[in-house]
Amino acid sequence: MALAGRTVAWWARLRSPCPAAVPLCLPPRLPAGPVACERLYSSRGKEKLDMLMYPVESIRNFSIIAHVDHGKSTLADRLLEITGTIAKTDRNKQVLDKLQVERERGITVKAQSASIFYNHEGVNYLLNLIDTPGHVDFSYEVSRSLPACQGVILVVDANEGIQAQTVANFYLAFEAQLAIIPVINKIDLKNADPERVEKQIEKLFDIPIDECVRISAKQGTNVEKVLQKVIEKIPPPQCNTADPLKALVFDSTFDHYRGVIANIALFGGEIEKGHKIVSAHTKKRYEVNEVGILTPNEQPTHKLFQKLAPHGSSGKKIRYAGQVGYLIAGMKEVTEAQIGDTLFLYKQPVEPLPGFKSAKPMVFAGMYPVDQTEYNNLKSALERLTLNDSSVTVHRDSSLALGAGWRLGFLGLLHMEVFNQRLEQEYNMSVILTAPTVPYKAILSSAKLIKEYGKAEITIINPAQFPDKLSVSEYLEPTVLGTIVTPHEYIGKIITLCQDRRAVQKDMLYIDERRVMLKYLFPLNEIVVDFYDALKSLSSGYASFDYEDAGYQAADLIKMDILLNGNPVEELSTIIHNDKAYATGKFLCERLKDAIPRQLFEIAIQAAIGKKIIARETLKAYRKNVVAKCYGGDITRRMKLLKRQAEGKKLMRKIGNVEVPRDAFIRVLKRQTDK
Numbered sequence: 068m069a070l071a072g073r074t075v076a077w078w079a080r081l082r083s084p085c086p087a088a089v090p091l092c093l094p095p096r097l098p099a100g101p102v103a104c105e106r107l108y109s110s111r112g113k114e115k116l117d118m119l120m121y122p123v124e125s126i127r128n129f130s131i132i133a134h135v136d137h138g139k140s141t142l143a144d145r146l147l148e149i150t151g152t153i154a155k156t157d158r159n160k161q162v163l164d165k166l167q168v169e170r171e172r173g174i175t176v177k178a179q180s181a182s183i184f185y186n187h188e189g190v191n192y193l194l195n196l197i198d199t200p201g202h203v204d205f206s207y208e209v210s211r212s213l214p215a216c217q218g219v220i221l222v223v224d225a226n227e228g229i230q231a232q233t234v235a236n237f238y239l240a241f242e243a244q245l246a247i248i249p250v251i252n253k254i255d256l257k258n259a260d261p262e263r264v265e266k267q268i269e270k271l272f273d274i275p276i277d278e279c280v281r282i283s284a285k286q287g288t289n290v291e292k293v294l295q296k297v298i299e300k301i302p303p304p305q306c307n308t309a310d311p312l313k314a315l316v317f318d319s320t321f322d323h324y325r326g327v328i329a330n331i332a333l334f335g336g337e338i339e340k341g342h343k344i345v346s347a348h349t350k351k352r353y354e355v356n357e358v359g360i361l362t363p364n365e366q367p368t369h370k371l372f373q374k375l376a377p378h379g380s381s382g383k384k385i386r387y388a389g390q391v392g393y394l395i396a397g398m399k400e401v402t403e404a405q406i407g408d409t410l411f412l413y414k415q416p417v418e419p420l421p422g423f424k425s426a427k428p429m430v431f432a433g434m435y436p437v438d439q440t441e442y443n444n445l446k447s448a449l450e451r452l453t454l455n456d457s458s459v460t461v462h463r464d465s466s467l468a469l470g471a472g473w474r475l476g477f478l479g480l481l482h483m484e485v486f487n488q489r490l491e492q493e494y495n496m497s498v499i500l501t502a503p504t505v506p507y508k509a510i511l512s513s514a515k516l517i518k519e520y521g522k523a524e525i526t527i528i529n530p531a532q533f534p535d536k537l538s539v540s541e542y543l544e545p546t547v548l549g550t551i552v553t554p555h556e557y558i559g560k561i562i563t564l565c566q567d568r569r570a571v572q573k574d575m576l577y578i579d580e581r582r583v584m585l586k587y588l589f590p591l592n593e594i595v596v597d598f599y600d601a602l603k604s605l606s607s608g609y610a611s612f613d614y615e616d617a618g619y620q621a622a623d624l625i626k627m628d629i630l631l632n633g634n635p636v637e638e639l640s641t642i643i644h645n646d647k648a649y650a651t652g653k654f655l656c657e658r659l660k661d662a663i664p665r666q667l668f669e670i671a672i673q674a675a676i677g678k679k680i681i682a683r684e685t686l687k688a689y690r691k692n693v694v695a696k697c698y699g700g701d702i703t704r705r706m707k708l709l710k711r712q713a714e715g716k717k718l719m720r721k722i723g724n725v726e727v728p729r730d731a732f733i734r735v736l737k738r739q740t741d742k
């Protein structure tokens with residue numbers, strides 16, 4: 068795992084208003100070498116960066132892709148360092164992981180762009196890199212970064228070798244027909260075996276061994292070679308110089324003060340402050356306030372385009388596109404900066420770019436304010452955060468027990484946890500989250516229901532809307548094609564685990580003499596909560612997992628409720644496969660018994676299908692008032708304790724007369740994790 072608690076010093080410094088610390092301007096021609104670049108950056112005042120000096124031939128747009136923790140962000144930092152884009156950092160600080168949640172969890176959640184100026188053999192290059200997340204939940208970030216690129220650096224850990232996300236990310240780049248530079252990282256590790264990894268790359272991806280670059284991103288070994296490969300192997304963008312402005316919005320963030328900041332890739336023309344632009348998606352018109360590049364902080368430029376200086380004897384100016392950068396144009400609403408949108412100049416419409424497949428939520432959960440008076444604050448926090456994370460879908464919802472709220476769709480459970488953490492950290496919101504559910508479908512047989520829904524096939528993202536068996540001809544559950552890469556000694560245990568999760572084996576391939584790649588068709592519901600944890604724990608952390616959507620299959624589904632002293636716990640109502648009902652009901656009751664503190668009365672914890680109770684646990688009552696006995700004489704200590712208790716109660720939810728810690732439900736649902 069990456070280091071938790073990475074410090075924010077670098078990013079803070081880059082954002083500092085002190086001009087000396089901020090790289091602000093480039094000369095028309097850079098002297099060779101990174102050190103010189105660095106000096107020039109910091110010596111200028113607040114002029115805007117002029118992009119005149121970078122014709123399209125000198126541009127390279129690329130992403131860094133890899134399995135989780137194989138070193139993408141570390142390599143990105145080293146590339147920024149050796150080119151003088153940033154000063155030398157402490158080797159464990161990661162400049163491009165800007166979010167607090169990324170630093171705390173040591174994972175990249177959001178793709179980040181940075182422009183690098185690099186002088187190689189006397190020629191100035193502008194390299195636009197996008198550092199992407201590795202975890203499967205965030206693979207959408209990878210796929211939407213790729214259309215802005217012509218190539219990728221595929222990083223593989225020299226010790227771990229090819230893993231499940233390496234395979235998934237390779238195919239994303241391969242299908243997008245991008246140039247792929249395989250880089251074997253962490254060669255400094257004692258157990259590094261770059262030769263073995265090279266053979267895996269050749270076997271699985273058909274890339275000749277001699278194309279691999281062996282590096283240590285941490286120590287900086289051979290990182291310069293990677294830059295050279297980028298220049299040699301990745302083609303410059305292909306842009307028609309005669310085209311009018313055509314800009315692809317491939318990402319967007321929301322700034323409390325400046326509104327929407329859209330990351331754009333220019334497929335034609337030029338863009339500058341004052342230009343009137345139109346969104347192909349919303350048809351709305353805007354005036355551009357600022358354009359620039361990310362270095363990796365926002366760096367305004369005169370124009371975001373490439374323009375050759377007077378050319379030959381004709382003195383004709385030739386315009387090129389190809390640049391990647393950002394744009395601010397007074398967009399304030401969540402819906403205005405659609406990822407995948409095309410921007411063009413007012414009165415110069417263009418054929419919109421193909422855009423992206425929108426992110427497909429895999430997991431849905433209800434979200435409610437702890438206190439209904441917080442509803443509006445939570446609404447505005449959700450609107451802002453979903454702009455920074457547009458892969459979350461939001462629908463208004465309400466519940467008798469929890470009040471007005473929303474049903475949110477996430478790309479996976481980690482995504483849901485990260486989103487929740489960001490709400491708390493960046494917006495100071497605390498919320499009630501219900502049990503995650505996958506999007507089931509039902510084919511209705513009841514004419515009344517078909518009329519009500521206006522269609523026979525409905526999608527169920529909320530267990531409260533699960534239609535009764537009598538009105539349904541068939542239930543369907545979503546499936547995924549999972550890829551597992553594991554050392555061969557764990558195969559037996561993994562096959563048992565997969566069978567236990569109702570999975571069907573589709574393929575098995577030795578990627579070298581010690582590692583195996585397995586393909587299974589899983590019901591999504593079986594892997595969404597804790598499959599990855601279970602896989603990690605039975606393979607001592609060595610197996611990896613990735614999955615992709617594989618459509619729907621018929622399934623025998625039922626709705627199960629959990630009751631506390633007869634009152635349903637709405638957060639824990641779930642739709643499950645009939646075969647799993649008893650085991651899951653029993654398990655949830657047992658776990659809930661551990662998660663709920665004992666109270667002054669006995670609590671019956673039950674699992675029910677309709678009116679039928681299928682499992683029960685009893686939580687015994689407290690017998691004595693311990694607080695009164697211990698602290699009865701000392702008034703200050705007693706007051707302190709009562710205050711702490713009152714604070715604790717805010718984190719509780721009351722179901723009937725039973726108090727339940729709000730984080731109990733997620734803990735309960737993570738079946739294997741804390742075992």
Ligand SMILES: Nc1nc2c(ncn2[C@@H]2O[C@H](COP(=O)(O)OP(=O)(O)OP(=O)(O)O)[C@@H](O)[C@H]2O)c(=O)[nH]1
Pocket residue numbers: 068069070133134135136137138139140141142159161173174175176199200201202252253254255256282283284285286
């Ligand atoms: N020994 C060694 N460790 C490295 C090297 N490169 C990265 N690491 C370490 O590997 C861990 C993961 O590195 P990251 O750069 O965060 O990996 P990542 O691929 O960006 O991670 P995600 O974005 O979460 O997928 C960190 O602890 C790094 O310090 C290397 O060349 N050698």
